[in-house]
Amino acid sequence: MPSATDVPVLRTAGLATLVVGIISIVLAGIFRGKDGLIGALVATVLVLLFFGIGNLVLNWALRAHPQIALSIALLTYVVKIGVLFILIIAFADTTLFNTKVFALVVVICTITWTMAEVVLWSRSRVLYVEPGTGP
Numbered sequence: 001m002p003s004a005t006d007v008p009v010l011r012t013a014g015l016a017t018l019v020v021g022i023i024s025i026v027l028a029g030i031f032r033g034k035d036g037l038i039g040a041l042v043a044t045v046l047v048l049l050f051f052g053i054g055n056l057v058l059n060w061a062l063r064a065h066p067q068i069a070l071s072i073a074l075l076t077y078v079v080k081i082g083v084l085f086i087l088i089i090a091f092a093d094t095t096l097f098n099t100k101v102f103a104l105v106v107v108i109c110t111i112t113w114t115m116a117e118v119v120l121w122s123r124s125r126v127l128y129v130e131p132g133t134g135p
Contacts (some may be wrong), residue, residue, distance in 0.1 A: 039097035
């Protein structure tokens with residue numbers, strides 16, 4: 001279950017990525033047909049799942065084990081890259097969808113999620129001193 005600190009990132013970055021994904025799906029369907037539409041759909045869902053699950057895992061780590069949060073963040077990153085590599089190999093010769101559209105939409109949605117997170121965190125206030133712990 002997401003905590004109160006998870007919700008802004010999931011809502012803001014997830015919604016921005018979903019909007020860009022839907023636009024990509026429509027454009028891919030118009031310009032590349034059914035194969036492009038399916039490729040864009042698979043890419044959008046993949047990015048939303050990867051980043052959503054990664055965000056939930058990282059927030060769990062920050063609450064439960066803050067001393068190893070960076071290690072868990074790096075581990076989730078490596079796992080995401082590994083799974084994406086396996087999917088790229090598995091779908092290299094597929095005719096189920098347009099692989100170029102798939103790759104382009106993965107990059108576009110990833111950049112969208114990352115930029116939304118950067119904007120959100122740059123505008124948020126994060127306490128770096130615990131109130132009431134001073135002399």
